[in-house]
Amino acid sequence: MNNNVVIHRLATGVPGLDVILGGGLPEFSFNLIIGPPGSGKTTLAHQMMFALATRERPALYFTVLGEPPLKMLRYQQQYAFFDGDQIDESIRFVNLSGDVSTGNFDQVLARITQEVAVFSPGLVFVDSFRSVMLEAQRQPEGAIGLQQFIQQLGILLTGWQTTTFLIGEYSLEKETHPVFTVADGIVLLDQNVHRNSMVRKIQILKMRGQATSPGIHTFRISSAGIVVFPAALVRDDPGTAAATDRAPRIEARLAMGVPRLDDMLGGGLPAGYSLLVAGPSGSGKTILATAFLAEGVRRGEPGAIVAFEQTPSQSRVRTIDQMVRAGQIGLINTRSLDLSIDEIVQRLVDLIQRMKATRVVIDSLSGFELAVAPTFREDFRESLFRMVAVLAGLGVTVLLTSELEDRYTDLRFSPYGSAFLTDAIIVQRYIEVESRLKRVMAVVKVRGSAHSNELRQFEITAEGIVIGDPVLDYEGLLSGQPRRTLASGPID
Amino acid sequence: MSTTNHDRHHAAIRGTLARSAGDSPDASAIAEATLNTWRRMADRLAPVIGARGVDALFGRSLHVTSKTFPWLAMAGNDGSNAALLTGLKARLAGQEPAAAAEASDALLGNFTELLTTLIGASLTERLLAPVWLPSPSESEQESAP
Numbered sequence: 001m002n003n004n005v006v007i008h009r010l011a012t013g014v015p016g017l018d019v020i021l022g023g024g025l026p027e028f029s030f031n032l033i034i035g036p037p038g039s040g041k042t043t044l045a046h047q048m049m050f051a052l053a054t055r056e057r058p059a060l061y062f063t064v065l066g067e068p069p070l071k072m073l074r075y076q077q078q079y080a081f082f083d084g085d086q087i088d089e090s091i092r093f094v095n096l097s098g099d100v101s102t103g104n105f106d107q108v109l110a111r112i113t114q115e116v117a118v119f120s121p122g123l124v125f126v127d128s129f130r131s132v133m134l135e136a137q138r139q140p141e142g143a144i145g146l147q148q149f150i151q152q153l154g155i156l157l158t159g160w161q162t163t164t165f166l167i168g169e170y171s172l173e174k175e176t177h178p179v180f181t182v183a184d185g186i187v188l189l190d191q192n193v194h195r196n197s198m199v200r201k202i203q204i205l206k207m208r209g210q211a212t213s214p215g216i217h218t219f220r221i222s223s224a225g226i227v228v229f230p231a232a233l234v235r236d237d238p239g240t241a242a243a244t245d246r247a248p249r250i251e252a253r254l255a256m257g258v259p260r261l262d263d264m265l266g267g268g269l270p271a272g273y274s275l276l277v278a279g280p281s282g283s284g285k286t287i288l289a290t291a292f293l294a295e296g297v298r299r300g301e302p303g304a305i306v307a308f309e310q311t312p313s314q315s316r317v318r319t320i321d322q323m324v325r326a327g328q329i330g331l332i333n334t335r336s337l338d339l340s341i342d343e344i345v346q347r348l349v350d351l352i353q354r355m356k357a358t359r360v361v362i363d364s365l366s367g368f369e370l371a372v373a374p375t376f377r378e379d380f381r382e383s384l385f386r387m388v389a390v391l392a393g394l395g396v397t398v399l400l401t402s403e404l405e406d407r408y409t410d411l412r413f414s415p416y417g418s419a420f421l422t423d424a425i426i427v428q429r430y431i432e433v434e435s436r437l438k439r440v441m442a443v444v445k446v447r448g449s450a451h452s453n454e455l456r457q458f459e460i461t462a463e464g465i466v467i468g469d470p471v472l473d474y475e476g477l478l479s480g481q482p483r484r485t486l487a488s489g490p491i492d
Numbered sequence: 493m494s495t496t497n498h499d500r501h502h503a504a505i506r507g508t509l510a511r512s513a514g515d516s517p518d519a520s521a522i523a524e525a526t527l528n529t530w531r532r533m534a535d536r537l538a539p540v541i542g543a544r545g546v547d548a549l550f551g552r553s554l555h556v557t558s559k560t561f562p563w564l565a566m567a568g569n570d571g572s573n574a575a576l577l578t579g580l581k582a583r584l585a586g587q588e589p590a591a592a593a594e595a596s597d598a599l600l601g602n603f604t605e606l607l608t609t610l611i612g613a614s615l616t617e618r619l620l621a622p623v624w625l626p627s628p629s630e631s632e633q634e635s636a637p
Contacts, residue, residue, distance in 0.1 A: 069541045070549075073611045084614045095542035
C-alpha cells in the first residue's frame with residue numbers, strides 16, 4: 001500500500017500555465033517569480049492570487065518598497081481578473097516598507113509571522129523580494145543574514161501551510177544565490193524586443209516533484225490578463241510518430257470541390273493528410289483552398305481557416321466571409337506582427353475543437369512567416385514541422401498554401417524547403433504559350449497513394465477552378481517556355 | 493469620477509464627522525473629530541498603500557484644501573506627519589465652528605477624491621467603508637450644500 005504524501009496541485013487560473021507547470025502548482029510550495037522590470041511578474045502574481053484566493057484559502061500580499069502599492073493597485077485594476085470584492089475578504093495587502101527599511105530582518109520576520117498568524121493565509125506573496133535583498137547588503141555584522149532569513153521564512157511559511165511566491169528581479173548569473181536553492185519552484189519571465197515586435201517568454205526553471213514542460217513558452221498580456229501558449233503541446237504530440245505508420249491505411253478521402261482534381265489525387269485527398277499547394281502569386285491557391293472549405297461545408301464537414309492575407313473586395317474572399325458569417329467555418333484573421341507560432345497553434349487548436357472542424361486551411365505560409373515575430377523566424381521551418389504534427393495529431397485534413405517565386409531554372413515547391421513536411425503536394429505554375437500566360441497544375445506527391453502525374457491546364461472562371469485536359473503535345477512546360485512536340489493544334 | 497460617488501463620499505464624511513463631534517460642537521470638538529476620523533482612515537489605508545503613501549496623499553490633500561481655506565496652509569512645514577496633524581488640529585480649533593466643519597469636510601473629501609482618482613471608486617469605497625459612521629440624522633445629510 002502506498003502511503004506516500006499526495007501533493008495537491010492548484011489550478012493557477014492563468015490559461016496554459018498549469019500545462020507547462022506539469023498539472024498545476026504544488027500546494028504549500030515556496031516559489032520564485034523572477035524576471036526583468038516590465039516582464040509581467042506582478043501581473044502573473046495578481047492573476048494567480050485572484051484566481052486562487054477564497055475565504056477558506058485567503059491570500060496575503062506583502063508589498064515591499066519597489067513599486068508603490070498605490071500604483072500597483074491602480075494598474076492591476078485594469079485587468080479583468082482584478083476583483084475588488086475579494087479585497088479584505090479573501091485578499092489582504094500588507095505594506096512592509098517601514099519594517100524593511102529598518103534593515104532588521106528579525107523585525108521583518110516577526111512582522112510577517114504576526115500577519116500570517118492573524119490572517120492564516122493559504123497564499124503568501126512578497127513583492128518585490130529584491131528590495132529585501134538590497135537591504136540585506138546593509139546588514140550590520142552579526143545580524144541574521146539573508147540566507148538565514150530566507151530559510152527561516154521558508155520554514156515558517158511551509159509550517160503555516162501556505163503556498164508562497166517571492167517576486168523579484170533576479171538575474172540568472174546569480175543562480176547560486178541561496179534563494180534559488182531554497183525555492184521549490186522558479187518561474188522566469190522575460191521579454192524580447194526584436195526590431196518592431198515584442199515577444200514575452202516564460203520558462204519553468206524548476207518545479208520540485210513534477211514533470212514540467214521544458215523549454216521556452218510564449219505568453220501574451222491582454223486586458224484579460226496573461227495567457228500562456230505552451231510550446232510543449234506541440235513537442236509532446238504523438239502526431240509525428242503516427243505520421244510514419246499512417247500511410248498504409250488510408251480510410252477515407254475528401255473531395256476537393258474542384259472537378260477532376262479528385263481524380264488527379266487518386267480519388268480525393270486522404271483524410272488526415274496535409275496538402276501543400278504551392279504556386280506563384282495569382283495562380284489560384286486561395287481559390288483552391290476556398291473550394292476545399294466550401295466542399296466541406298456542402299458535405300457537413302466544418303472547416304477552419306487561418307488567413308494571413310486578404311483583400312476584402314475579391315469575390316472568393318466573400319465566399320469565405322459568407323461561410324464564416326453563417327458559422328460554417330471558423331476564421332482566424334491576423335496581421336499582427338508579433339505572433340509566436342505556439343500562439344497561432346493554440347488558437348487554431350481551440351478553434352478546431354470549438355467548430356469540430358475536420359478541414360483546415362492555412363493561407364498562406366508566406367503570410368504566416370511575416371506575421372510571426374522576427375525572433376521566431378529563424379526557427380520557422382522547425383515550427384512549421386511542429387504545427388503540422390499537432391494538426392496531424394488532431395486528425396484534421398490540412399491545406400497549406402505557399403507562395404512560390406516564379407523561377408524557371410529550378411523546380412521548387414516551397415520557399416522553406418518544407419515540401420517534405422506535408423503528405424501531398426500540388427504545384428501550380430504559369431507557362432507561356434503563344435504569347436499568352438496559361439496556368440498548369442500537377443499533383444507532385446500523395447504519400448502512400450497512386451496519383452496522376454499529368455500536368456493539367458486550368459482556368460479560373462466565375463465558378464471557380466476549371467481543370468482541362470492533360471497537356472500532351474508540349475514538353476518543357478516547367479521551364480516556362482514549352483515546345484510543341486507534335487503537329488497538333490495549340491493547347492487552349 | 494461620477495457625481496454619485498462624489499456625493500456619497502461627501503455625505504459619508506459629513507455624517508461621520510457630525511456623529512464623531514457630537515451635538516452642537518465647538519471648534520475644538522470638530523478638530524478632535526477630524527483627527528480621529530483621519531486616523532481611522534489612515535489605519536485602514538496604511539497596510540494597503542503604505543504609511544508613506546498615505547502621508548503623501550494627505551499632504552497633497554491639505555495643499556489642495558488650503559487653496560479654498562488659506563488659513564489651513566502650513567508654511568514652513570518640515571514634512572513630518574505628526575507635526576502636520578498637530579498644526580491642523582490647532583488651526584481647526586482656532587476657527588469658528590462652522591468654518592472648521594466646512595474645512596474638515598473639504599479636507600477629507602479631497603483626500604477621498606484623490607484616492608479615488610488613483611485606485612478607483614469601488615476599491616476606495618471598499619477600503620474606507622468601515623471608517624464611516626452612520627450620521628446622527630438623515631436630514632442633516634440632505635440639508636448640507
